[in-house]
Structure formats: C-alpha cells, structure tokens
Amino acid sequence: MALLPRKKRFKGVPAPIVPRVPLAGSSQVGEEIKFHEVGIFLVERRMGSSRRRFLSELARRKGFWVEELMSESVTHVVSENNTGNEVLEWLEKQNGLCRNGFTATLLDITWFTESMGAGRPLEVENRHQLQVEGAVAVTEELISPYACQRRTSLMNKNRLLTEALKVLAENAEFSESEGRYLAFSRASSILKSLPHTVTKVEDLQRIPSLGVHSRKVIKEILEDGSCSEVESILHNERYQTLKQFTSIFGVGVKTADKWYREGLRTLDQLRASDIKLTRKQEAGLMHHSDLGAQVTRAEADLIKQIVERAVHIFLPHAVVTLAGGFRRGKDFGHDVDLLITHPEEGKEEGIIYQVIKWMASKDLILYHNFTGSSYKAKSMDPEIFDHFEKCLSIFRLKTELVNNLESEEVSRSDPLARNETRATGLADRTETSRQGTAAGAGERGWKAMRVDLVVAPFSQYAYALLGWTGSRLFERDLRRYAKHLKKMSLCSHSLFDSEQNIFLQATTEEEIFAHLGLEYIPPHERNA
Ligand code: UTP
Ligand code: MN
Numbered sequence: 001m002a003l004l005p006r007k008k009r010f011k012g013v014p015a016p017i018v019p020r021v022p023l024a025g026s027s028q029v030g031e032e033i034k035f036h037e038v039g040i041f042l043v044e045r046r047m048g049s050s051r052r053r054f055l056s057e058l059a060r061r062k063g064f065w066v067e068e069l070m071s072e073s074v075t076h077v078v079s080e081n082n083t084g085n086e087v088l089e090w091l092e093k094q095n096g097l098c099r100n101g102f103t104a105t106l107l108d109i110t111w112f113t114e115s116m117g118a119g120r121p122l123e124v125e126n127r128h129q130l131q132v133e134g135a136v137a138v139t140e141e142l143i144s145p146y147a148c149q150r151r152t153s154l155m156n157k158n159r160l161l162t163e164a165l166k167v168l169a170e171n172a173e174f175s176e177s178e179g180r181y182l183a184f185s186r187a188s189s190i191l192k193s194l195p196h197t198v199t200k201v202e203d204l205q206r207i208p209s210l211g212v213h214s215r216k217v218i219k220e221i222l223e224d225g226s227c228s229e230v231e232s233i234l235h236n237e238r239y240q241t242l243k244q245f246t247s248i249f250g251v252g253v254k255t256a257d258k259w260y261r262e263g264l265r266t267l268d269q270l271r272a273s274d275i276k277l278t279r280k281q282e283a284g285l286m287h288h289s290d291l292g293a294q295v296t297r298a299e300a301d302l303i304k305q306i307v308e309r310a311v312h313i314f315l316p317h318a319v320v321t322l323a324g325g326f327r328r329g330k331d332f333g334h335d336v337d338l339l340i341t342h343p344e345e346g347k348e349e350g351i352i353y354q355v356i357k358w359m360a361s362k363d364l365i366l367y368h369n370f371t372g373s374s375y376k377a378k379s380m381d382p383e384i385f386d387h388f389e390k391c392l393s394i395f396r397l398k399t400e401l402v403n404n405l406e407s408e409e410v411s412r413s414d415p416l417a418r419n420e421t422r423a424t425g426l427a428d429r430t431e432t433s434r435q436g437t438a439a440g441a442g443e444r445g446w447k448a449m450r451v452d453l454v455v456a457p458f459s460q461y462a463y464a465l466l467g468w469t470g471s472r473l474f475e476r477d478l479r480r481y482a483k484h485l486k487k488m489s490l491c492s493h494s495l496f497d498s499e500q501n502i503f504l505q506a507t508t509e510e511e512i513f514a515h516l517g518l519e520y521i522p523p524h525e526r527n528a
Contacts (some may be wrong), residue, residue, distance in 0.1 A: 007309030014450045029522075034063030037183050037211035038113070038121040038389035041067045041104070043079035045090045051080075055112065062119060065138035070095045075212055076121070080109040105208040106130040114407060123484070124208040140489035142192060145209035147477035148518060151194040151226055154329055154527050158191040158198055164230045165191070168217065171233045174242045174253055180213075187214035189473050197221070237326060241265050249291055249394070249450060250277075283367035283394055290441060291394070295449055303336045303399060303451055306364070310355045318351065323468040324452075329524035333448035337468055341461045352391050352455050359395075366448055367394040378516035381451045386492035390454040396446050460493045464504045467492025469509075474528040482516055490516070 012042075040059060042052045056066045067074050070091060079087045084106050111128035122128075123145045143473050144150055156162060169184035181344065187210050191198065201219050205209055210218075218228045229397050238260055244267065245256035267288060277285065300322060308320040324337030340347040352370065359365050369392050441447040445460050456464035467475060481506075482490040489496040495504045495515055504515045513520045 004501065005276075005366055011059060031060045032063055033065050035065065035121050036179075038076055038106075038512055039065050039071075039080050039097045040076045040078060041074040041213060042112075043077060043082065043087055044080045045079065045086070045103045047079065058116060059112070063115060074104045074328070075215075076084055076107055076111070076124075077104045078107045078109060078112045079130070082130070084132035087130060088132060106132065106509055112133040115359055129208070141206070143193070143207045143209075145186070145190075146481045147186075147189055147193075147471075147474045147526075148481050148516075148521065150190070150469075150528065151521060151525040152189065152474075153525055156192045157196060158194060160520060161198060161221055162188040162191050164217060164221055165214060167230050167233055167504060168213075170233075170243065171236075173237055174246075174257070175237060176253060184210045184214060185473055187211060187218075191218075192528065201305045245270070247292060248281060248288055250280030251284065252409060278394075280326075287366065287394055290448035291334075291450055293441075293447075294334065295415045297326060297331050299397065299447075299449065300326045300333065300336045303395060303397065303420075303449065304338060306359075306395075307338055307340075307355065307453065310358055313358065314354045315342055315347060315351055317344070318348065321465060323454075323465060324470060327396070327469045327523045328471065328527050330527075336453060337452045338454070339461075339464055340453060340455045341458050341464075347391075348455050348457060352453055355453070356391055356393065364380050364396055368391070379506070386464070387470055388456055388464060388492070390452060390455050393451050393453065395449045395451045397444050398447055400439055400445065456492075459505070462508050462512060463494055465493050466509050468514055469523050469526060471526060471528050474526040477528065479518070481518070486516055488516065 015298060018168065044052050044057055047055075056068075059066050070077075077087065079093070081172065082090070087106050091271065105124055107128050108130055111124060113130075122144075126142055129142065138327040165184045165188035169181050169188065172178075172180035173186060181368060190207055190210065194259070196203075198204065198218065200222060201215075204215065204218065217227045217229065241260045241264075242256045245251050245259055245264075246253060248267075259270065259275065262275075264273060264275075267285065271285065304322045311318045311320055319341050321339045321341075322336070323339045326336070340351060341347060342351075356365060356370075357367050362370070371390050371392065372387065454464065466478075479490045482488040482495070487498050489498065490512075495506070495512060496502070497504055497515075506512045506515060510520050
C-alpha cells in the first residue's frame with residue numbers, strides 16, 4: 001500500500017495541531033485544511049477521473065483533506081455506485097490493500113455530498129455506510145458517534161487506552177485547542193463503552209467516528225505497550241504544572257498558564273508568591289489537599305442527609321436529590337452535586353440562601369458563592385451552563401461523623417445535631433493554614449468537601465436532573481444529537497422543538513429521551 005512520508009514516530013514535545021501537510025505538487029497546496037480529523041479518498045471506479053478531480057477540488061476548496069492515493073491516513077473512503085465488496089476488491093487490486101488492516105470507513109457518495117452541503121464533515125450514519133458481505137466486523141451494527149446512543153457503565157475494559165487518550169485530551173485543553181480536546185475525549189469515551197478489550201486494530205472497524213490521531217495512538221499502544229507522544233506529554237513541565245494548578249478550585253487553564261509563564265511551578269511557590277488570588281482560589285488553595293482527596297459515596301450520602309435536614313427546616317416538602325457522578329453509580333467523586341426542588345412551584349425560590357445562612361451559623365460552611373443567571377461553567381463546554389440559582393460551596397464535614405457512618409445509630413440519628421455539638425468553631429478554623437492536608441483531616445476533626453447546591457423549579461426538574469447527572473460528554477452529545485438530528489434545542493431547563501415551535505414538557509427523564517426519539521439510558525449507563 002502506498003504510504004505517505006507523513007507517518008513519523010512521535011518524538012519530543014507535541015506539536016499543537018495534528019498536521020495534515022499538503023504534499024508538494026498536490027492540488028491541496030495553497031488550500032487551508034479545516035478538518036484535520038478527516039482524510040478523504042475518492043474511489044475512481046465508476047466515478048471516472050474527471051468527476052473525481054472535480055469533487056476533489058470542490059472538497060479542498062471547502063477545507064477538506066483529500067488524499068490522491070490510498071494511505072493509512074485516509075479515514076473516509078467515498079465511492080459512487082459501488083458495493084462495499086466492489087470497493088474493497090478494487091482497493092486490493094489497485095493498492096495491494098489487505099482487508100484485515102483496513103480501518104477507514106467505506107462510504108457512499110451521499111455522505112460526501114451532504115458534507116459538502118453542510119460545509120463540514122458530517123457524522124457517519126448507518127445509511128452512509130457501504131455494507132461488506134462476509135466481513136463480520138463491518139456488518140455488525142456500527143457504534144454511534146453520539147454518547148447518548150451508547151451504554152457506558154463504570155466497567156471500563158479499555159483503561160490503558162482511555163487513560164492515554166485522556167492525557168492527550170487534557171494536553172489539548174491546556175493548549176486551548178477545543179477541536180482536539182473533543183476528538184480525544186470522544187475517542188476515549190467510545191472505548192469506555194465497548195463491552196470487550198480492544199486487542200488489535202481490526203477491533204476498531206465498527207467505530208467510524210474515531211479520528212486518525214486517536215487511531216494512531218491506539219495502534220501504537222497495542223503494538224508497543226505505550227505511546228511515545230503520551231509519555232512525552234507526561235514528562236512535559238508545562239503539562240505537569242498546568243495539571244497541578246488547574247486542580248485548584250477556581251483556577252482555569254488561562255490562569256494556570258499565566259502563572260506558568262510567570263515562572264511558578266509548584267503550589268508552595270504559589271503560596272509564597274504575592275500573586276493576588278480570588279476569594280474562590282484562596283479557598284481552593286487553602287483546602288487543596290482535602291479537595292484533592294476523593295469524596296466517598298458514604299460522605300456524599302451524609303452530606304445529602306445534612307442538606308436535606310437543613311432544607312426541611314424551611315420547606316418540609318422540598319425534595320433533595322443526589323445528582324452528578326454518584327447518581328451514575330460512582331463510588332468516588334470530586335464533589336457532591338445536590339438538586340433541590342419543591343412540588344409547589346415558586347416555593348423553592350430563595351431556599352438556597354436560607355439553607356446556606358443556617359448552615360454557616362452552624363459552622364458547616366468554609367466557602368460559598370451564590371450564582372444565578374450570569375453564571376457560566378469553567379470548562380471547554382460552551383453548552384454546559386444553566387441559569388438556575390445555585391451555590392458552589394466548600395463544606396466542613398466532621399470526620400467523626402464519616403467514620404461512624406457505617407453504624408446504624410448514626411445514620412438514624414440527626415447528623416446535623418452531632419456536627420453542631422461537636423463543632424469547635426473558629427479555633428479549629430485558624431488551624432486551616434494554606435497547608436491544610438487531607439491527612440490532617442483526622443487530627444483536625446473535619447474534612448473540607450466541595451458541594452454544589454442547585455435549585456430547580458418543579459416544571460424544569462426533569463431537565464435539571466438530566467443535565468446535572470452527566471457525564472459531561474453524555475450531556476454534550478445529548479445536546480448535539482438534539483440539535484443536529486432532531487432540530488431541537490436541549491438545555492438543563494427545557495427542550496425546544498424548532499420545527500413545531502414549541503417547548504416539550506417532561507416530568508421524568510424517560511419522557512425527555514422519548515421526546516428525542518432515543519432509547520432510555522439509565523444513569524449508571526451514562527458514564528461516557
Ligand atoms: P461534575 O463536574 O460534578 O461531574 O458535574 P461529575 O460527573 O459529578 O464527576 P465528579 O465525580 O464530581 O468528578 C456533574 C454534572 O453536572 C453538570 C454536568 O453535566 C456534569 O456532568 N453540570 C456541572 C452542569 O450542567 N453545569 C455546571 O455548571 C456544572
Ligand atoms: Mn460531581
């Protein structure tokens with residue numbers, strides 16, 4: 001098979017962009033390549049050379065990468081009036097291509113023309129795919145590019161691969177390259193959903209949406225046991241520093257990068273510096289070690305009980321639900337996400353202020369920040385934000401309560417009362433120097449934990465619950481699916497059908513999936 005000279009083993013610090021470099025003399029020279037994840041090869045058979053040339057130029061003008069020759073960097077093989085078997089046979093004859101090593105997707109011209117119309121490479125759907133008889137892997141059902149059409153439990157059978165892709169995604173996030181961040185995150189997410197461990201490249205045939213770069217990384221790990229690009233990122237000083245700084249509550253990529261460029265490398269250097277921190281960052285740095293230690297399910301349940309009790313003092317019929325990763329069945333999390341609502345709409349207004357005020361008076365709050373409609377999530381997901389009343393906070397949880405959690409007595413007794421009588425107030429708090437450690441939590445008698453409280457009006461509760469259950473990628477794909485395939489607009493408040501021009505009401509998550517024409521996926525299978 002004709003290999004382009006671009007296939008190089010990666011060495012050194014990663015280049016910021018996946019390079020698709022126009023070959024000298026090819027008509028791609030001079031055209032800007034917009035979609036680096038897609039490499040198109042047009043099959044001349046039955047298309048003819050002049051139509052092939054015309055279509056190639058059209059695609060290149062629109063920023064697509066079109067290969068003259070079949071190569072390993074081709075992801076999308078497009079043909080007209082051929083069956084899948086005819087295309088494979090033709091490729092075999094022309095390029096000596098072996099079908100077992102073939103990972104590109106065989107597509108009908110419809111995918112090409114629709115993509116040209118849209119001005120971007122469209123997600124491959126079943127109808128675009130050419131079937132190949134006798135090829136088990138290709139005739140098996142394809143894996144959807146949308147996380148909301150896949151079931152992803154917590155049993156990740158491809159951890160070696162997904163961890164590597166996660167490093168690449170993180171590194172792309174640190175380079176503020178959203179396209180690459182998404183491509184690697186999606187690749188990792190798809191592998192998480194597979195019911196088996198990938199052991200050879202051919203196992204990837206059912207996954208048309210895997211990008212070239214991700215495929216390359218997977219192939220290298222399968223062949224060599226590790227990926228040189230990933231190893232080099234892990235040893236990269238900037239990556240290590242940004243990873244450390246962004247692990248501070250309140251610190252995003254931009255701030256971390258600024259500190260890095262100012263020469264800071266460690267938390268201690270940051271503590272010793274005269275850099276002005278926001279109140280949130282100050283709290284994040286002060287409790288960094290506690291917040292870095294994972295929240296256990298038992299702790300999350302306890303926090304839910306405490307909040308529930310506080311809420312019921314003011315609103316006896318309010319409902320408090322544990323959302324986020326714990327609702328998806330995780331045993332550990334980085335925070336506790338609690339959703340509050342009341343069956344009588346309007347009653348929930350202002351509850352969050354009362355609850356926090358009351359809890360602060362019991363010395364249970366180390367940091368809090370109310371946010372409302374102007375709030376936007378710190379992340380690369382522009383779609384994930386909502387306008388609910390919420391409070392991002394750091395709780396002060398008595399370790400004794402946590403240690404005794406297993407005992408029947410404590411779970412039945414009043415956790416708040418115990419926290420209250422045992423709280424030692426200010427004396428304890430001054431002890432929390434900027435050095436506060438999770439190990440120190442035992443001696444100190446309490447542990448700092450991140451808690452997000454969100455209040456949703458009852459009529460929006462199902463949407464809020466769906467939105468706050470995650471995972472982030474699952475939510476992102478739900479919205480993308482709704483927009484691209486259903487012409488609907490989904491957020492944590494509502495679902496708008498732009499063809500009918502109406503908002504679709506729902507009281508359960510099941511109804512929302514039904515509105516979207518999706519099979520219902522329960523929370524524990526949304527770990528995309
Ligand atoms: P988290 O960031 O807490 O993630 O947001 P998680 O899945 O619970 O994971 P860990 O275990 O804490 O690390 C929970 C969900 O809430 C939604 C996201 O969809 C996310 O999956 N969310 C979060 C929002 O809708 N808006 C936000 O501002 C934050
Ligand atoms: Mn969470």
